[in-house]
Amino acid sequence: MDIRTRTAHAGLCSDEHTGAVSTPIYQSATFRHPGVGQSTGFDYSRTANPTRSVLEETLASLEGGDKAFAFSSGMAAITAVLSIFSKGDHIIVSDDLYGGTYRLFETVFKRFGITASYVDTSRPDAVLGAVTVNTKAVFIETPTNPMMKITDIRAIAGISHESNALLIVDNTFMTPYLQRPIHCGADIVVHSGTKYLGGHNDVLSGIIVCARKELSERIGFIQNATGGVLSPFDSWLLLRGIKTLAIRMDRAEENAQRVSDALLAHPLVTGVYYPGRLTSASDSTHRSQASGYGAMLSFRVKTRAIAERLIQKVRVISFAESLGGVESLITFPMVQTHADIPAAMREKIGITDTLLRLSVGIESSDDIIEDLKQALEQ
Numbered sequence: 001m002d003i004r005t006r007t008a009h010a011g012l013c014s015d016e017h018t019g020a021v022s023t024p025i026y027q028s029a030t031f032r033h034p035g036v037g038q039s040t041g042f043d044y045s046r047t048a049n050p051t052r053s054v055l056e057e058t059l060a061s062l063e064g065g066d067k068a069f070a071f072s073s074g075m076a077a078i079t080a081v082l083s084i085f086s087k088g089d090h091i092i093v094s095d096d097l098y099g100g101t102y103r104l105f106e107t108v109f110k111r112f113g114i115t116a117s118y119v120d121t122s123r124p125d126a127v128l129g130a131v132t133v134n135t136k137a138v139f140i141e142t143p144t145n146p147m148m149k150i151t152d153i154r155a156i157a158g159i160s161h162e163s164n165a166l167l168i169v170d171n172t173f174m175t176p177y178l179q180r181p182i183h184c185g186a187d188i189v190v191h192s193g194t195k196y197l198g199g200h201n202d203v204l205s206g207i208i209v210c211a212r213k214e215l216s217e218r219i220g221f222i223q224n225a226t227g228g229v230l231s232p233f234d235s236w237l238l239l240r241g242i243k244t245l246a247i248r249m250d251r252a253e254e255n256a257q258r259v260s261d262a263l264l265a266h267p268l269v270t271g272v273y274y275p276g277r278l279t280s281a282s283d284s285t286h287r288s289q290a291s292g293y294g295a296m297l298s299f300r301v302k303t304r305a306i307a308e309r310l311i312q313k314v315r316v317i318s319f320a321e322s323l324g325g326v327e328s329l330i331t332f333p334m335v336q337t338h339a340d341i342p343a344a345m346r347e348k349i350g351i352t353d354t355l356l357r358l359s360v361g362i363e364s365s366d367d368i369i370e371d372l373k374q375a376l377e378q
């Protein structure tokens with residue numbers, strides 16, 4: 001069945017008793033046992049909750065994985081993934097990635113003896129060159145955040161597997177509607193469900209999808225042991241968001257194309273980074289693994305003063321962290337999402353005081369473009 005149908009039917013219920021169409025919110029911490037040694041399949045909601053289970057089954061199916069696991073935030077999900085590694089293990093990480101993921105590696109897991117090397121994963125030779133005898137995983141984002149660089153998932157899966165390492169892909173920007181990394185060889189997919197999956201800037205959540213049973217068992221154990229699970233109500237909100245994922249992504253992408261054209265044509269804008277405007281080599285890689293360009297873009301303005309003025313003067317767009325909601329949001333990566341990345345590394349990647357990141361929403365593209373113009377020109 002087409003993914004548009006499958007997303008629209010997220011959580012479509014088949015309750016024999018009532019005929020309910022929407023999955024109920026099972027707001028129950030614990031479940032009665034029918035007898036000694038017997039279970040309904042649900043014992044305690046940290047281990048499994050019926051509403052969360054429907055969400056998890058939906059995401060496993062959408063990503064083409066074995067099983068999925070829902071957490072209370074994207075960072076809780078990434079923490080659970082990293083918890084399968086041990087002291088002495090080494091992980092290769094995209095150098096241009098979500099600042100919170102960098103912070104987690106450097107300030108938490110490093111203390112537990114898990115080390116990370118940051119490389120430009122858009123270059124397979126750089127990934128190969130960073131492999132050591134202790135390398136147990138490669139962790140990538142594609143497109144990257146915020147520079148929108150493309151990593152070849154199949155090529156990196158090949159290098160990872162030859163090195164006996166797992167490939168982990170943060171698929172937050174693309175969602176399973178546009179990109180399904182497991183089909184390209186990834187072993188684990190993670191999401192901040194807070195973004196496009198939820199889609200309305202009203203719920204925090206994180207998702208892990210495992211390609212194989214053996215990995216599902218390890219992650220399932222960690223989820224229950226560490227306990228950062230998604231609540232029944234938030235699981236339901238995510239299911240509701242996923243129902244409109246396809247239509248929201250299509251509309252936001254259409255808007256992003258127009259907005260990127262308008263920004264490129266503006267004299268105060270010196271560069272636009274949008275997956276829909278890549279060099280032909282990156283474009284063919286992206287098109288080989290994704291069916292669209294999404295709605296995240298970054299752009300550079302002439303001076304820091306223009307950047308600061310713009311974020312204060314926007315009226316349709318909100319100056320706020322996060323992305324992937326129906327409302328357009330603008331962020332200043334250097335001082336917000338990527339503040340925890342060391343200045344030298346930021347500089348090298350291009351995250352400077354003239355770079356802004358825009359999450360294009362589903363409003364009228366004319367209103368978004370007009371808003372950017374008036375804010376740039378004040």
Ligand SMILES: *Cc1c(COP(=O)(O)O)cnc(C)c1O
Nearest residue numbers: 073074075098170172192194205
């Ligand atoms: C937001 C984000 C995260 C973290 O998710 P939270 O839900 O905020 O904890 C991780 N990766 C990417 C790419 C993100 O955009």
